[in-house]
Amino acid sequence: MKYFIANWKTYKSLGEAETWIDSFTGKIRADQKLLDRLNRDEVKIIVCPPFPLLYPLKKKITENNLLLGAQNISHFDEGPYTGEVSGKNLQGIADYVIVGHSERRRYFGESDEILTKKINLSLKYGLQPIFCLDNANQPIPNEAKIIAYEPAKAIGTGDNEPVENVLSFKKSLDLKSTAIFLYGGSVNENNARDYLSQPEINGFLISTASLDPLSFYNIVSLV
């Protein structure tokens, strides 16, 4: 099983997002090999748009066998927290949620304690968390099953982390055998094959190269 997760961050208007979906799903529908793999659940493609675009894209996403992820979840449960988006708000809309991205840790001060709350609330509301970390000192909450290693220096820089380092990082984590381990950081259509050929690496979290439907498709189609 390989995961391909598109993290759109704050990019894209609704119109741009719809155009992306049409173009990407057009490519997929023309690719029988990939369609078969999606149907057999050998490949999971998860698109993570900004919050307001989740629901408008849901129909097109799900009818094409893709999955929907949110990029964040409040560490508060439902209640008087103006501007927050709770797990309950996302329930039934998103399937996955990104938790602990280095940008959230850095710009929004998300501590290990906050991230554990986010993991628990994700699971409470039926969202599968994708837990990101950029170094081995960041604790992994027990319930986190999908782990994405994203070294901060590799994010958006073109300086992807060599495969050997990703593999030795994984070893140092001592993950459960059921854990799903992803890599993220400047993955593109030229370097993706090196990671995909490793059974120890279960896929990618991709931002820059996911913004263009053709680049993202070119990565997914390497599987």
Ligand code: PGA
């Ligand atoms: P990048 O970002 O693919 O642009 O390096 C990855 C991420 O931030 O998840």
